[in-house]
Amino acid sequence: MPRVRKSGRKRSERERFLAALANPVPAGGVGPRVVAGKGYLYAVDPAEYRCSQLAAQLADEWVEYVAATGLTTHGKVYVTGIDRFCRYVDKRLGSAAASASLVAAGLFDTLMGWELTLPEDYVEGSCRPRLLAGAVRLLIIRRDDHSERPVDGNLARLARGPAFIDWGETTERDEFKRQEKRALVRAAWRSAHDTRRRLQEGWQLAEQGQHPEIGSWTSVPDLLWGLAHDEITPDDIRVNVPPIWQWRPELCDFAAGDARFVPSLARLQLCRALFRQLYPFTRELHAFRVLLMDATGYASEEVTGFGESEVEFLPKGVRLTLLKNRAGLLRHRAFRDRTASAAGVTDQTDEQLTVNWPRREASEVVRQLLDVTARARAKAPHVTDTLFVSGAIRNSFDPFFGAWAPDARGGSFGEWLDVMGVQVKGDRNIGRMRKSVKVEKAIVTEGRVGAAADDHTEETFAGHYAQGTTLRILSGRTIATAQQHWFDKALARVDGPTDVRPAGTTELDQNQLMDSGLSAEQAEAIMSGQLDMGVSHCENPYKSPFSPPGELCAVAPLRCLECRNAWILPSNLPQLLIFQDHLKRLRTRLAPPVFSRLWGQSWVNLQAALGDRTPEEIAQARKHIDAGDAVLDLPLTANTEFDA
Known part of the structure; x- marks a missing residue:
């Protein structure tokens, strides 16, 4: 029978709580709220507090939240948070606590005062105060999310606002050193080959x-x-x-x-x-876990938590269905062989499918694991949620086949390290392997958090993985980015147009434009004249650096020679010469500082584009201008500029 794990409960109250569990109290009713699971029984009895109305409101949200999310032993945090908060309300408000509720005004200062006093009861750096405060806030927010459950507006804003206390210090494990990780992978391959x-x-x-x-x-x-x-x-x-x-x-x-x-x-x-000699045993399956974590970059529970039905071999790779127990997140991931695809390519056949950069051949590891455990899995048809199935003989000489127990006596990860002769410093925990892969990803992505934290939020990455080597890489990336930003700003770098010239005596064609970086659609539109903006063509007139995104460029053709979207073709030469004549007239009308400020960059880029033209090309373009075959439509404002 489960025992009451709520602190201060008398053993004689167990039967009363079990009765309340069998006949749950409806929301707003009178009686204890109880949640039970395997090996635990949590209860909140509003009658124990003078602020019984407040305790009942929080307890109702807690019971509903546990039922909706499937919380297990973590539900005790909410019980403790409710108990600590309600006792604080009783002490602070005294006889007025009987009227306290989430609806009535007046709890704003009480909740804030309770949160600020929480760290006094814990050692310095403890995460417990923030955890308890966050639990109570979550229950208040959850109630406020339901329109039929009123909550005081000021209290709701406080609950949704920033916390008053920090998380404290954490004792996150550091990753394996690169030499240790290399030794682990080599030992795992050696162990896997020996097993086979x-x-x-x-x-x-x-x-x-x-x-x-x-x-x-x-x-x-x-x-x-x-x-x-x-x-x-x-x-x-x-x-x-x-x-x-x-x-x-x-x-x-x-x-x-x-x-x-x-x-x-x-x-x-x-x-x-x-x-x-016939079936794999528990200890040697650690090798395949190490290899899968190294190949995929995912957690131990994910790489050991998929069965044969969650494996799909691709022509050059494998697709796995991975389950994150703590987050309850089910993900489909494809791991391409190194020669099959480049990094970061997304499988277009499945919008929810992410292709990951393969550090090892995940498909080969899965094939070997399937082969090694095939006969053991045939003996245990009831095990369908994992490929990690082993066989053993009990002390009673009974054979046993089932999902492996990685922490069993004689088969733990530490004992596998000893047998394989691998020496690691610090905690011998397989979770450090995932952190080692995160470090590699941070190195490959040059410290970009968005890329390194591709399988969880950036906040989770910063809290659990941004330590040690990873933190140094991220810091270096930040410093290098800042230095490059100010260096570019100091040089006043300006993106200009792209000048495309035909190779040799051949005519410019669509393929050459595509080779220069344009898509097939853009190249075709430029060749047909659909993107002609006057002095140049534009790869996307609705993505102008001079206009809001999504709006048509409002400064063409006057600023095209200062735009990174501009593409100059040989057919633009007559218009460039007309624009050159226009700028020459402006030079005679404007003071040199004013002209340099308004038109200096356009003039420099224009001179660079015309400087590569031969005299024959210039002469031919002038003939087109004289014959009236080439014109340049400039806005009226282009002829009304003067030094004011």
Whole structure:
């Protein structure tokens, strides 16, 4: 029977809370609010507080929130928050606490005062005060989100506003060093290959045997044959194997393996050694977890939480369905082989599919894992939510097949490190592997948080992963970006037009424009004259740096020679010459400082564009102008500028 885990509860109250759980109190009713789960029973009884109306309102939101989100043991935080807040209200308001509620005015100062006093009861740097304050605020906000549940306006704004206390200090684990991570991956590949080779040799050896009743109960091939074909059980081996003193030395060595031979446990050792020749065991599956975390960059629970139905092999990669238990987030991710695609490409066939940069071949790791665990999974058809299935022999000689327990005695990650001879400093926790991959991603993306935090929010990334090497990379990126910004500003860099000239004697064609960076649609529109703005063509007139986004450029053609969207083609030469004549007239009318300020950059870019033209091209363009075949329509304002 679950026990009451709320502090201060008397054991005699358990039955009362269980009765309330069987007959839940409706919202606004009288009686304790109870939430139960596997191994816990949480309760809030508004009758324990003078501010019973306030406690009932918060408790009702808590019960509904737990039911909607499926909170487990984390629900205790809300119980503690309600209890601490209501006791503070009772103490501060005294007899007036009976009228306190989320509807009535007057709780603004009380909630603020309670939050500010929370850190006094905890050690310096504790995250608990912020957690409790956030829990109460969330319940208030949740009530305010429902129009039929009134909340005082000032109190609602306070709950939605910034917190008064910080999160405190966290003890986040640092990532593995690069040398440690490299050693981990190498050891994992070595372990995976050894496992595959051992299982392959074991099944080949089993095919050479026969039934032990026909052959021998001390023959390893015969015993393997019997277990592989389900003709005998480990208990049959216990009963029929002759006494230990009749065993050959080879059989003793086989039973002991890398451990010490213990005569009193010899039969159990033999059965377990035989089983390990046929099925993977818990400890060696750590290798595949390490490889999958390295290949995908996702958490341990995600790479071990997908079954065969969540695997889809692509022509050059694999698509996995990953479940994040803590966030309850289900994601479909495709991991391309390194030669299959470039980084950051999105599969256009699925809008919710993200293609990730492969640091290892995830598809190869999944294939090997499927192969290694195939026979074990066939023995455990009830396990469908993971590929990590192992086989073992219990002390009672009963065979067991099921989802692996990575923290089991004798099969933990730390013991795998010891067996593989991998030395790491600090906490031997697999979670550090994910942080190591995050560091690599931060290095590859040059510290861009948006790219490094591609599988969760930037706030989560900053809180859990932006420490150590990652923080130094992000800081360096920020400093380098700021330096480049001010350096560019100091040089007054101006983006100008792109001048496209035909190669050799060939005519300019659409392919050359596409090779220069334009799309096929833009190149076709430019070649047909649809994007002709006067002195140049524009790749997108609705994306002008001189006008609001989405509006047609309002300064063409006067500022085209200062625009990064402008493309100058050979056909624009007559208009460029006419615009040059216009600027020459302005130079005679405006003072040099004024002309330099208004038209200096256009003049410099224009001279650069015309400087590459041959005398023959200039002469031919002048003929078109004299014949009236080329004109340049300038706005009226272009002829009314003068030095004021």
